[in-house]
Amino acid sequence: MSYLESLFSLEGQVAVIIGGTGHLCGSMGVALARAGAEVVLVGRNPESAIDKLAAIDEFGGKSWFFQADVTKRDELQKLLDQVVARSGKVDILVNGAGAGSSTPFLKITDEEYKQLVDINFSSVFMACQIFGEYFIHSLERNSIINVGSMAGMLPVSGLYGYSAAKAAVHNLTKNLAREWAEHDIRINTLVPGFFPAGQATKQGDESRALEILRHTPMSRFGNAEELTGATLLLASNIMGSFITGTEIVVDGGFSSMTI
Template structure:
């Protein structure tokens, strides 16, 4: 059990007020990490905080727009004032759209790229500098998607942004390795997140299930083992630059 003991650490979960971010926040808190739940919807964040506390953890809710560096700087300072350090950063904010490629307006492109990719770069800069200054290593964990490659139809901008997340993850793994900061990504399959529900027709669900050997959607709690593993210095001390699939076998299918 000591392999997965996160006591004495502080985790920031950007997008922690969402379905998947909430499950990740609960897992980190249940294993002893203090959790800063960051998002724009404070009602949902407070609900996640309640669940973290019910599981025996400690949490704080912080409102921020993850695409704005000034908001992330304020988040950094608020977390330091609260707990004194930053040990794990989870980039879980997400936006999606089913707009056909030829109809995509640049406003939509920019919005999705900002939320899904720009926020990862900004948070890695701002919180990464803090972890380097602390001098005790840490973990950055990015939430990617099976649509990052090969790309799925009808989600062009989302797929491109998540492919970017994979690339940024592996680049930053090299960048931060000298500082003992591990940078990894989780590649979830299809989970009942809010942005997925809006674009999944019955036909599309049938197509997805035909390419998922386990023949079902994932449950948010099925991501919890992966996040605790990657956050734990003991369990994953030599793991960086990894893209860890939790997708029911979707990535194993070639046709």
């Protein structure tokens, strides 16, 4: 094993990727599998997992899909139970389910607001409760990676419910990091900037995309694979061992811009 492999290897670990059928979290799942972890991709649509599972299988990695509505507590509990039964344990949890909306603020219905909060925040809250309790009793070192958003740090125009829910994810992560450090549970927020599959870039037209690029010093959108370094750092119990309660931003410099 090379020096770098010894630092970032996840051999023998099991990673659950909620939202793993999506573009960004799917790429994170592939990265974790390449580092040696067995990966469980969680989502609603089995067809969306096919290409990710195939990519992992291609290099001899181990992965499988679990279908769940992660806005429901009983399905999250079933997820944990099934993973432990099939894979023996869980070491890493990625909370990456998300959905956005461009509905004008005064037109957002109670139903739409609840949907946005449920998928972007409540799913994270409940998953942290269910898996966190398991981690505490496992007496092992564990990592939780909550996928935040630039909209959770800086309000993004037109994404009212999404921005508020993601801000709650950032806050919860810091609170739990303080609470669970004594149990060797590290919990951090991975903050993607603007990626072609991101919620903020889905909502607007070409003029909005140009505005985002003007505000990004690197003058481009990110590629999903560019989340790999941060993902492996936060997942590794060696290289990430003293990192908890923080926000790792991968944004091409977007958050450094003012005027």
